[in-house]
Amino acid sequence: MTKTRALSSLAHLDGARTYWQTLMSVVCYLVVLLTAVSIHGEKCVLHKHLTDVEQWETQVSFVGRMKASFVRFHGEFMNETTYGPLGEDEIQRECVASYADNKYIYKWQEKSATLYRCYQLMPISRNVVVMKVSDSMSDFKTASNLCSSDEVALKYVDWPLISTKQFPEGRWNDCGIEGGFDFYVRLNGMEYCQQPDNSMRPRLEVGCSKEPEMNFDFRNNFNCRGFLDMTLQQKLTCLGSWQRGPYKFSVVTDDAALWPKLWLLRFPSNIPATASFEMLVLPDIMMDMSTAPVSVEMSYVHTLVMKRTNFATVCEDEATAITCGHLCSDEFESDGVPLDDIHCQRSCNKCPHDQGLCLFPLETNGEWLEYDDTGTRRVALTTSMMYVDGLPPTKCLNLTGTLKNKQPLVSFYKNGCKPDYRCVYLHARGPNVVQYAVSEVLQWPYKNHLTSADICEAEHFTFPSSPYSIPDPRILIRTVGKQPVDCKIRGTFRFSGKRYKSVNKAGCSGVIKSCDFKDVFQIEYGKNCNEISQSYQCIASFDDGPSRILITEGEDRLGRLNQCWVMHRFKDDIHTTVYQVPLSSCHVPHLSVDRRQENGDYVMIYNVSAAELELQDERSCGDHIQMTTRFIAKTKTQATSQKQMELITQHIPPQTPTTEKPYNISDVLVLKASSGAGHTKASISCLIILLMKMIMMMINRV
Incomplete structure (x- = not known):
């Protein structure tokens, strides 16, 4: 009996030894595979943002783009074409390996020699790509070691890749800055519109009223622009922003149909709450990525001296005290430009007859769900406040005049944006449902002696729907405490x-x-x-x-x-x-x-x-x-x-712009899941799972 048990134990050990030998073989295979991946890289699969654009533009200069350069990514090839006074020059590079953090090795021929270079292609947004590169080298292994290392620093390319392409879902890129700012322009030692007695300082507003655009308002004064190639009321679209050291950079465009203009903005990454700061406006989209200040000696670099300005009520003076002192009697001209006393409502006693907060109908108080084409969002109504997901809190404003089922609203901001008005339509349809609509946004100051009828005119509900304005009534359904009601059909x-x-x-x-x-x-x-x-x-x-x-x-x-x-x-x-x-x-x-x-x-x-x-x-x-x-x-x-x-009950929604969070250069790790590395790592994960299963089998056998 003892001998039989001993033989059985030996056989069991032989079986276990066989399993452990198999296990070691699998482990060795994984080690070899991981080593090969880390040394030789993987198949080139570019980030989707790179291939979504047919042609990228670079070396964008204010001198009329006399030298144009374009980059195209197709398959495993990167083609760079430069057009200059001496003709066309084109270089084609082939991607031969890819690594984590959007790094790739490209090779090309130059004077019968094969050269290699490591590129790090970092999409900031769908319209801006920042690049870092290594030196050119003739040895692939050296380039591979450099590209796979996290410790070797690559050099930034001065010129980013830019595209002004408009995508069907819209472009809602982060501008890197938000709020309202008064400013004056400094250029070559000259200062424009900075005098304290100037009637109205130029103003920049970004993201106010939840609009993604950047708006420069030069107050109808051509002298305030310096030599900035902008209109007096310039609306700009942000293509992408990123941070480098103590500064943020943002590329903006006027979205002109024929030949869109481009500017590069540089400003502090931490905007002071009350102190002044400087924003540089460059018509060259050439990034000096060092933290040293960009030279203001260049005649085309404008310095905007900016300061955040807040408005706590709707009864404020926007113009200076000196201006308002003259303006309240009659129309007043500053630098030959006529101004209306709407900008001096407090001094001129032209404020809205504000009687405090109004009250929403009691039956509309509570928590609700709003249904739109893309889903639902929460709406909460208290006695005098309305809260909507994605919108600033609004107060019910008690102005002169009453309207059936309509209430004027006002929102205040702490980031420098001006107050704005909306009108809300609320019609309770029983205990469970409210019909609800929101007018377009009207920015303060809108009109002297403002009344409820001014804000809630029917024409303010006759525009396309957006996430922030709802012209046609939608349904709000109470979230809790619903009661069944009579259908009124028998x-x-x-x-x-x-x-x-x-x-x-x-x-x-x-x-x-x-x-x-x-x-x-x-x-x-x-x-x-x-x-x-x-x-x-x-x-x-x-x-x-x-x-x-x-x-x-x-x-x-x-x-x-x-x-x-x-x-x-x-x-x-x-x-x-x-x-x-x-x-x-x-x-x-x-x-x-x-x-x-x-x-x-x-x-x-x-x-x-x-x-x-x-x-x-x-x-x-x-x-x-x-x-x-x-x-x-x-x-x-x-x-x-x-x-x-099937009875498909979804209404076909209009294309609604979606907010896309821009990528910080420090956050580009989130992009690697879309590269070729992701596929190989998924395969390795499967092998690891198989390995764990084998270990469990051997434990059970033993």
Whole structure:
């Protein structure tokens, strides 16, 4: 017995030894693989931002771009073409290896010799790329060791790569600076518009009213510009910003259609709260990446002496005291430019008749969800304050005049931005739902003796929708404490019909029922519909002009919890049409479109008899009224596959710009996941997982 156990133990040990030998083989393989990766690099896969742009521009100079240089990335090649007085010069370099932190080795031929260089290509945004390079060398291994090391410093290239391409989703790049600043210009020892008695200092505003642009306002005074090649009211778009040492840099453009102008701005990375600071404006997009100050000897480098200016109320003087002393009597001219007393509202007693804070209707107080084309955002209303995700807090402003369901709002900022006005439309539609719209932004000072009607004019609700302004009423749904309400429809209604472009020639039939409970109705589909029957509970039912709107709860087949139903009677039709629409489109103005268009925004259309739809007689619930009306369901596409024939209830959203956080040079590690290194590391991860499984197997065997 003892001998048998001993033999068994030896056999067990032999098996374990075999597993450990296998384990060591795998470990050796991993070590060799990792060594190969670190020494020889990986297949070149460039960051997506580099290849999204067909052609990058560099060596951008204020001298009319007499020397133009362009860089193109295609596949594993980088082509640099320079056009100058002596003609065209082109160099093609081939990427032969890639490393972490967006580093690549490129090789090229020069005078029959093969040269190598390590490039670090750092996308600051989709429109700006900063480069660092090594010296050229003839040995690949030396270049590889240099490129794979984190300790060897590469040299910055003076000229970044620039693209003014506009992407479909828009360009919302960080400018590196935010707020409002008064400034004057210093150039070659001359100072412009800096006198203390000057009526209005030029002003820079960035990101105010949540607009991404940068706006220079020279107060209609040409003398204040120095030799800056800008308009008096210059709006600029930020292409990208980054930090180097104590400074930040930002590339901006005027987005001109034919030949967009470009400027480089340099300013302190830490903007003082109250003290003055200097911003350099260079028409050459040539970065001196050292921390030494850029020479102000150059005649085209403008120094803007800036200071943040805050406005705590809407009753302030924007002009200087000396100017306001003259201005309150009549119009006043400064440097030949007429000024209105709107900039001296306090001194001239032209402030709005502010009577403190107004009160929102009590039934609108609480926490709500706003539904738009991209999802939801939170809205909170207190007695006098409104808080919306992505917007500054706003106060309900009690001005002269009252308007039904509309309240003027004001926002104040601590970063130097001027106060701004909005108008909010709030209409409670029962205990659970509020219709809600927000006007365009009006910047202070807007008008002397401002009233509620000035802010809430109808024309301020007639502009395209944006994340910050909502011209058409949207639905707010209470987040907690919802109560069921009467749907205000009673009866049993049969429907039949078919979808547009449907392969089901027989059509679809079913029943709409609202009998068992006043706050619930059902849609029961026939077997020929390939649809799922569903019950919906009403949380709001109200009339809006010639239409009735129902807001319901009940998860549909796409997982959407809330739905909107609009019942509308057209003048030229004997039927009442019932639309099931996304909550973001739940308002009557959308119904002015031809409902029979195949590419319309509405998903389901029920055409039923107006008389029977509005029937309140409960006896109809037992009669099962037969109807000869139509049921039409639209799809977003004209494809005929079963998946695409589902009731797609998402409204096609407009292209909404999205904010993209720019990359700091110190943060470029986040970009390496898109390079070729990511694929190899994923494979290594799989091998490590396999290794762990083998270890567990051996432990279990032992």
